[in-house]
Amino acid sequence: MSKKLILAINPGSTSTKFAVYDGTEQVLEKTLRHDTRDIEGFSRMTDQLLFRHRVIMEALAAAGIDLQSVAAVVGRGGLVNPIESGIYEVNDLMKKHLSEAVNGEHASNLGALLADMIVAPLADVKAYIVDPVVVDELEPVARLSGHPLISRRSIFHALNQKAVARIYAASVGKEYEDLNLIVAHMGGGISVGAHRRGRVVDVNNALNGDGPYAPERSGGLPAWQLAELCFSGSYQASEMKAMLAGKGGIVAYLGMNSHMEASKRAEEGDDFAALVLHGCSYQVAKEIGAMSAVLAGAVDCIILTGGLAYDTTHVESIKRMVSHLAPVFVYPGEDELKALAFNGYMAISGRIAVREYLG
Numbered sequence: 001m002s003k004k005l006i007l008a009i010n011p012g013s014t015s016t017k018f019a020v021y022d023g024t025e026q027v028l029e030k031t032l033r034h035d036t037r038d039i040e041g042f043s044r045m046t047d048q049l050l051f052r053h054r055v056i057m058e059a060l061a062a063a064g065i066d067l068q069s070v071a072a073v074v075g076r077g078g079l080v081n082p083i084e085s086g087i088y089e090v091n092d093l094m095k096k097h098l099s100e101a102v103n104g105e106h107a108s109n110l111g112a113l114l115a116d117m118i119v120a121p122l123a124d125v126k127a128y129i130v131d132p133v134v135v136d137e138l139e140p141v142a143r144l145s146g147h148p149l150i151s152r153r154s155i156f157h158a159l160n161q162k163a164v165a166r167i168y169a170a171s172v173g174k175e176y177e178d179l180n181l182i183v184a185h186m187g188g189g190i191s192v193g194a195h196r197r198g199r200v201v202d203v204n205n206a207l208n209g210d211g212p213y214a215p216e217r218s219g220g221l222p223a224w225q226l227a228e229l230c231f232s233g234s235y236q237a238s239e240m241k242a243m244l245a246g247k248g249g250i251v252a253y254l255g256m257n258s259h260m261e262a263s264k265r266a267e268e269g270d271d272f273a274a275l276v277l278h279g280c281s282y283q284v285a286k287e288i289g290a291m292s293a294v295l296a297g298a299v300d301c302i303i304l305t306g307g308l309a310y311d312t313t314h315v316e317s318i319k320r321m322v323s324h325l326a327p328v329f330v331y332p333g334e335d336e337l338k339a340l341a342f343n344g345y346m347a348i349s350g351r352i353a354v355r356e357y358l359g
Contacts, residue, residue, distance in 0.1 A: 075111030077132020156191035186308035212283035218248030
Protein backbone atom coordinates (compact mmCIF):
# COMPACT_ATOMS: atom_id res chain seq x y z
CA MET A 1 0.00 0.00 0.00
CA SER A 2 1.37 3.40 -0.97
CA LYS A 3 2.03 5.70 1.95
CA LYS A 4 0.95 9.26 1.14
CA LEU A 5 -1.04 10.73 4.05
CA ILE A 6 0.26 13.31 6.52
CA LEU A 7 -1.21 13.38 10.03
CA ALA A 8 -0.85 16.70 11.88
CA ILE A 9 -1.53 17.01 15.62
CA ASN A 10 -1.97 20.19 17.66
CA PRO A 11 -2.68 19.59 21.38
CA GLY A 12 -4.28 22.41 23.36
CA SER A 13 -4.98 22.75 27.05
CA THR A 14 -8.56 21.41 26.78
CA SER A 15 -8.66 20.05 23.24
CA THR A 16 -6.66 18.06 20.70
CA LYS A 17 -6.88 19.15 17.08
CA PHE A 18 -5.69 16.91 14.28
CA ALA A 19 -5.95 16.82 10.51
CA VAL A 20 -5.12 14.38 7.74
CA TYR A 21 -3.71 15.62 4.45
CA ASP A 22 -3.23 13.86 1.16
CA GLY A 23 -0.21 15.76 -0.06
CA THR A 24 -1.34 19.37 0.35
CA GLU A 25 -5.08 18.63 0.28
CA GLN A 26 -6.94 18.25 3.57
CA VAL A 27 -9.13 15.16 3.79
CA LEU A 28 -10.09 15.30 7.48
CA GLU A 29 -9.97 17.74 10.39
CA LYS A 30 -11.20 17.11 13.91
CA THR A 31 -11.23 19.00 17.19
CA LEU A 32 -11.56 16.66 20.16
CA ARG A 33 -12.85 18.58 23.18
CA HIS A 34 -11.76 17.24 26.57
CA ASP A 35 -14.11 17.59 29.50
CA THR A 36 -12.35 19.03 32.53
CA ARG A 37 -13.42 15.93 34.44
CA ASP A 38 -11.35 13.83 32.03
CA ILE A 39 -8.12 15.77 32.52
CA GLU A 40 -8.30 17.33 35.98
CA GLY A 41 -6.93 14.16 37.57
CA PHE A 42 -3.61 14.43 35.72
CA SER A 43 -1.01 16.30 37.77
CA ARG A 44 1.43 16.81 34.86
CA MET A 45 0.72 17.50 31.21
CA THR A 46 2.60 14.40 30.06
CA ASP A 47 0.39 12.26 32.29
CA GLN A 48 -2.33 12.89 29.68
CA LEU A 49 -0.33 11.16 26.94
CA LEU A 50 -2.09 7.78 26.95
CA PHE A 51 -5.52 9.41 27.26
CA ARG A 52 -4.91 11.74 24.32
CA HIS A 53 -3.38 8.97 22.22
CA ARG A 54 -6.44 6.80 22.78
CA VAL A 55 -8.98 9.47 21.76
CA ILE A 56 -6.99 10.34 18.63
CA MET A 57 -6.75 6.69 17.59
CA GLU A 58 -10.48 6.19 18.20
CA ALA A 59 -11.33 9.26 16.11
CA LEU A 60 -9.05 8.14 13.26
CA ALA A 61 -10.62 4.68 13.27
CA ALA A 62 -14.14 6.15 13.32
CA ALA A 63 -13.22 8.29 10.29
CA GLY A 64 -11.91 5.26 8.42
CA ILE A 65 -8.30 6.45 8.25
CA ASP A 66 -5.90 3.58 7.57
CA LEU A 67 -2.67 4.29 9.44
CA GLN A 68 -0.81 2.06 7.00
CA SER A 69 -1.31 4.86 4.46
CA VAL A 70 0.34 7.46 6.69
CA ALA A 71 3.76 8.66 5.52
CA ALA A 72 4.53 11.06 8.39
CA VAL A 73 3.08 12.35 11.65
CA VAL A 74 3.83 15.96 12.54
CA GLY A 75 3.17 17.27 16.03
CA ARG A 76 3.15 20.82 17.29
CA GLY A 77 6.53 21.56 18.87
CA GLY A 78 6.69 22.07 22.63
CA LEU A 79 9.01 23.69 25.14
CA VAL A 80 12.23 22.01 24.09
CA ASN A 81 15.52 23.86 24.39
CA PRO A 82 15.86 26.88 22.07
CA ILE A 83 16.36 25.90 18.42
CA GLU A 84 16.41 27.55 15.02
CA SER A 85 13.38 27.53 12.75
CA GLY A 86 12.72 24.36 10.77
CA ILE A 87 11.38 20.81 10.85
CA TYR A 88 12.96 18.35 13.30
CA GLU A 89 12.67 14.59 13.54
CA VAL A 90 11.56 13.45 16.98
CA ASN A 91 14.44 11.72 18.76
CA ASP A 92 15.11 10.32 22.23
CA LEU A 93 16.68 13.53 23.55
CA MET A 94 13.67 15.57 22.46
CA LYS A 95 11.29 13.10 24.10
CA LYS A 96 13.36 13.20 27.30
CA HIS A 97 13.30 16.99 27.45
CA LEU A 98 9.57 17.16 26.80
CA SER A 99 8.76 14.39 29.29
CA GLU A 100 10.83 16.15 31.94
CA ALA A 101 9.36 19.56 31.01
CA VAL A 102 12.85 21.07 31.11
CA ASN A 103 11.48 24.46 30.02
CA GLY A 104 8.04 24.26 31.56
CA GLU A 105 4.69 22.52 31.32
CA HIS A 106 2.61 23.25 28.22
CA ALA A 107 0.05 21.33 26.18
CA SER A 108 2.29 21.62 23.10
CA ASN A 109 4.80 19.35 24.88
CA LEU A 110 2.47 16.49 23.97
CA GLY A 111 2.76 17.06 20.21
CA ALA A 112 6.06 15.27 19.61
CA LEU A 113 5.26 12.55 22.16
CA LEU A 114 1.90 11.78 20.53
CA ALA A 115 3.46 11.73 17.06
CA ASP A 116 6.14 9.35 18.29
CA MET A 117 3.58 7.01 19.88
CA ILE A 118 1.52 6.87 16.69
CA VAL A 119 4.47 6.06 14.40
CA ALA A 120 6.01 3.49 16.79
CA PRO A 121 4.14 0.47 15.34
CA LEU A 122 4.31 1.73 11.73
CA ALA A 123 7.09 0.79 9.33
CA ASP A 124 9.14 3.55 7.67
CA VAL A 125 7.12 6.40 9.16
CA LYS A 126 8.80 9.35 10.85
CA ALA A 127 7.57 11.70 13.57
CA TYR A 128 8.39 15.39 13.33
CA ILE A 129 7.85 18.77 14.94
CA VAL A 130 7.92 22.15 13.19
CA ASP A 131 8.78 25.64 14.46
CA PRO A 132 8.05 25.15 18.17
CA VAL A 133 7.31 28.15 20.38
CA VAL A 134 10.96 28.24 21.48
CA VAL A 135 12.37 28.99 18.01
CA ASP A 136 15.27 31.31 18.84
CA GLU A 137 16.84 33.55 16.22
CA LEU A 138 17.35 36.55 18.48
CA GLU A 139 20.32 38.79 17.90
CA PRO A 140 22.65 39.18 20.92
CA VAL A 141 21.48 42.73 21.64
CA ALA A 142 17.86 41.54 21.81
CA ARG A 143 18.73 39.18 24.68
CA LEU A 144 19.81 42.01 26.99
CA SER A 145 17.18 42.76 29.60
CA GLY A 146 18.86 45.40 31.70
CA HIS A 147 20.28 43.03 34.33
CA PRO A 148 22.81 40.19 33.82
CA LEU A 149 20.78 37.79 35.97
CA ILE A 150 17.88 37.98 33.54
CA SER A 151 18.13 37.29 29.81
CA ARG A 152 15.28 37.91 27.40
CA ARG A 153 13.93 34.67 25.95
CA SER A 154 12.36 33.85 22.60
CA ILE A 155 8.99 32.21 23.25
CA PHE A 156 6.36 33.11 20.68
CA HIS A 157 3.89 31.84 18.08
CA ALA A 158 6.67 30.79 15.74
CA LEU A 159 4.66 28.31 13.69
CA ASN A 160 1.90 30.72 12.68
CA GLN A 161 4.15 33.78 12.41
CA LYS A 162 6.49 31.98 10.00
CA ALA A 163 3.58 30.46 8.05
CA VAL A 164 1.73 33.74 7.41
CA ALA A 165 5.00 35.50 6.61
CA ARG A 166 5.67 32.97 3.86
CA ILE A 167 2.07 33.21 2.61
CA TYR A 168 2.40 36.98 2.32
CA ALA A 169 5.78 36.70 0.58
CA ALA A 170 4.33 34.27 -1.99
CA SER A 171 1.37 36.58 -2.58
CA VAL A 172 3.71 39.38 -3.70
CA GLY A 173 6.00 37.10 -5.69
CA LYS A 174 8.93 37.29 -3.29
CA GLU A 175 10.82 35.01 -0.94
CA TYR A 176 10.31 35.31 2.81
CA GLU A 177 14.08 35.50 3.17
CA ASP A 178 14.15 38.69 1.06
CA LEU A 179 11.71 40.71 3.17
CA ASN A 180 11.60 42.69 6.41
CA LEU A 181 8.28 42.07 8.14
CA ILE A 182 6.57 42.74 11.45
CA VAL A 183 4.13 39.98 12.40
CA ALA A 184 1.70 40.32 15.30
CA HIS A 185 0.04 37.07 16.36
CA MET A 186 -2.94 37.95 18.57
CA GLY A 187 -4.62 35.15 20.47
CA GLY A 188 -4.80 34.10 24.13
CA GLY A 189 -1.26 35.48 24.18
CA ILE A 190 0.19 38.10 21.85
CA SER A 191 3.60 38.01 20.19
CA VAL A 192 5.02 40.67 17.89
CA GLY A 193 8.12 39.67 15.92
CA ALA A 194 10.63 41.55 13.81
CA HIS A 195 11.40 39.29 10.81
CA ARG A 196 14.60 40.37 9.11
CA ARG A 197 15.18 38.42 5.90
CA GLY A 198 13.81 35.13 7.21
CA ARG A 199 14.95 35.38 10.83
CA VAL A 200 12.99 36.63 13.84
CA VAL A 201 15.69 38.86 15.28
CA ASP A 202 13.53 40.23 18.11
CA VAL A 203 10.19 39.23 19.63
CA ASN A 204 8.42 39.61 22.96
CA ASN A 205 8.08 36.56 25.22
CA ALA A 206 4.37 35.87 24.79
CA LEU A 207 4.20 33.22 27.53
CA ASN A 208 6.08 34.44 30.59
CA GLY A 209 5.33 38.15 30.69
CA ASP A 210 6.56 40.59 28.06
CA GLY A 211 5.01 42.82 25.42
CA PRO A 212 1.27 43.63 25.09
CA TYR A 213 -1.34 42.32 27.49
CA ALA A 214 -3.73 39.80 25.98
CA PRO A 215 -6.92 37.90 26.90
CA GLU A 216 -4.96 35.67 29.33
CA ARG A 217 -1.52 37.34 29.69
CA SER A 218 -0.48 40.37 31.69
CA GLY A 219 2.35 41.23 29.31
CA GLY A 220 5.14 43.51 30.48
CA LEU A 221 4.20 44.77 33.96
CA PRO A 222 5.98 47.62 35.80
CA ALA A 223 8.87 45.74 37.40
CA TRP A 224 9.04 47.64 40.72
CA GLN A 225 5.35 47.19 41.47
CA LEU A 226 5.52 43.55 40.43
CA ALA A 227 8.42 42.98 42.85
CA GLU A 228 6.43 44.59 45.64
CA LEU A 229 3.50 42.25 44.94
CA CYS A 230 5.82 39.23 44.93
CA PHE A 231 7.13 40.07 48.42
CA SER A 232 3.89 41.40 49.88
CA GLY A 233 3.15 38.05 51.51
CA SER A 234 -0.27 37.99 49.88
CA TYR A 235 0.56 35.63 47.02
CA GLN A 236 2.28 32.30 46.51
CA ALA A 237 4.76 31.86 43.66
CA SER A 238 2.22 29.80 41.71
CA GLU A 239 -0.36 32.57 42.08
CA MET A 240 2.07 35.17 40.79
CA LYS A 241 2.90 33.03 37.75
CA ALA A 242 -0.80 32.54 37.06
CA MET A 243 -1.21 36.31 37.30
CA LEU A 244 1.27 36.65 34.44
CA ALA A 245 0.01 33.79 32.25
CA GLY A 246 -3.51 32.39 32.47
CA LYS A 247 -5.22 34.89 34.76
CA GLY A 248 -3.76 38.18 33.57
CA GLY A 249 -4.72 40.72 30.93
CA ILE A 250 -8.35 41.00 29.85
CA VAL A 251 -9.52 38.19 32.14
CA ALA A 252 -8.00 40.01 35.14
CA TYR A 253 -9.65 43.29 34.21
CA LEU A 254 -13.06 42.00 33.10
CA GLY A 255 -13.39 38.49 34.55
CA MET A 256 -13.60 36.87 31.10
CA ASN A 257 -10.98 35.59 28.69
CA SER A 258 -13.24 35.86 25.65
CA HIS A 259 -12.29 38.85 23.53
CA MET A 260 -15.58 38.40 21.68
CA GLU A 261 -17.63 38.63 24.87
CA ALA A 262 -15.63 41.63 26.03
CA SER A 263 -16.31 43.32 22.67
CA LYS A 264 -20.02 42.63 23.09
CA ARG A 265 -19.96 44.31 26.50
CA ALA A 266 -18.18 47.32 25.02
CA GLU A 267 -20.73 47.57 22.20
CA GLU A 268 -23.53 47.50 24.77
CA GLY A 269 -22.10 50.59 26.47
CA ASP A 270 -19.62 49.24 29.01
CA ASP A 271 -17.05 52.03 28.93
CA PHE A 272 -14.50 50.17 31.05
CA ALA A 273 -14.63 47.13 28.75
CA ALA A 274 -14.09 49.46 25.80
CA LEU A 275 -11.09 51.03 27.55
CA VAL A 276 -9.53 47.64 28.34
CA LEU A 277 -9.94 46.46 24.74
CA HIS A 278 -8.48 49.71 23.43
CA GLY A 279 -5.57 49.23 25.84
CA CYS A 280 -4.82 45.88 24.21
CA SER A 281 -4.87 47.44 20.73
CA TYR A 282 -2.76 50.34 21.99
CA GLN A 283 -0.10 48.06 23.42
CA VAL A 284 0.04 45.92 20.26
CA ALA A 285 0.58 49.08 18.21
CA LYS A 286 3.33 50.23 20.61
CA GLU A 287 5.10 46.89 20.23
CA ILE A 288 4.83 47.11 16.44
CA GLY A 289 6.41 50.55 16.66
CA ALA A 290 9.25 49.11 18.73
CA MET A 291 9.86 46.37 16.15
CA SER A 292 9.90 49.01 13.43
CA ALA A 293 12.84 50.57 15.26
CA VAL A 294 14.54 47.16 15.40
CA LEU A 295 14.30 47.03 11.60
CA ALA A 296 15.53 50.64 11.34
CA GLY A 297 12.24 51.63 9.71
CA ALA A 298 12.85 49.39 6.68
CA VAL A 299 9.57 47.48 6.95
CA ASP A 300 8.01 45.92 3.85
CA CYS A 301 4.78 44.92 5.55
CA ILE A 302 2.99 44.62 8.91
CA ILE A 303 0.93 41.44 9.31
CA LEU A 304 -1.87 41.00 11.86
CA THR A 305 -2.90 37.40 12.50
CA GLY A 306 -4.42 35.11 15.16
CA GLY A 307 -7.94 34.90 16.53
CA LEU A 308 -8.18 38.57 17.56
CA ALA A 309 -7.56 39.59 13.95
CA TYR A 310 -11.22 38.71 13.30
CA ASP A 311 -12.21 41.71 15.45
CA THR A 312 -12.45 44.59 12.97
CA THR A 313 -12.58 47.23 15.72
CA HIS A 314 -9.34 45.90 17.23
CA VAL A 315 -7.67 45.67 13.82
CA GLU A 316 -8.75 49.14 12.70
CA SER A 317 -7.54 50.63 15.99
CA ILE A 318 -4.09 49.13 15.43
CA LYS A 319 -4.06 50.19 11.79
CA ARG A 320 -4.73 53.82 12.70
CA MET A 321 -1.62 53.83 14.88
CA VAL A 322 0.83 51.91 12.67
CA SER A 323 -0.18 52.27 9.02
CA HIS A 324 2.27 55.17 8.61
CA LEU A 325 5.09 52.66 9.17
CA ALA A 326 4.22 50.18 6.40
CA PRO A 327 1.25 48.58 4.60
CA VAL A 328 -0.87 46.45 6.93
CA PHE A 329 -2.21 43.04 5.86
CA VAL A 330 -4.58 40.91 7.90
CA TYR A 331 -4.61 37.09 8.02
CA PRO A 332 -7.28 36.24 10.63
CA GLY A 333 -7.06 33.05 12.67
CA GLU A 334 -4.32 30.51 12.59
CA ASP A 335 -3.99 27.45 10.41
CA GLU A 336 -1.35 25.63 12.41
CA LEU A 337 -2.48 22.19 11.28
CA LYS A 338 -2.01 23.19 7.65
CA ALA A 339 1.44 24.59 8.43
CA LEU A 340 2.44 21.39 10.23
CA ALA A 341 1.17 19.15 7.43
CA PHE A 342 2.72 21.25 4.67
CA ASN A 343 6.14 21.08 6.34
CA GLY A 344 5.73 17.32 6.71
CA TYR A 345 4.87 17.04 3.02
CA MET A 346 7.91 19.12 2.08
CA ALA A 347 10.14 16.92 4.26
CA ILE A 348 9.03 13.55 2.92
CA SER A 349 9.20 14.82 -0.66
CA GLY A 350 12.78 15.98 -0.08
CA ARG A 351 12.06 19.67 -0.65
CA ILE A 352 13.33 20.82 2.74
CA ALA A 353 16.05 19.44 4.97
CA VAL A 354 15.10 17.74 8.22
CA ARG A 355 17.09 18.97 11.21
CA GLU A 356 18.42 16.99 14.17
CA TYR A 357 17.51 18.07 17.69
CA LEU A 358 20.73 18.27 19.70
CA GLY A 359 19.32 19.98 22.76
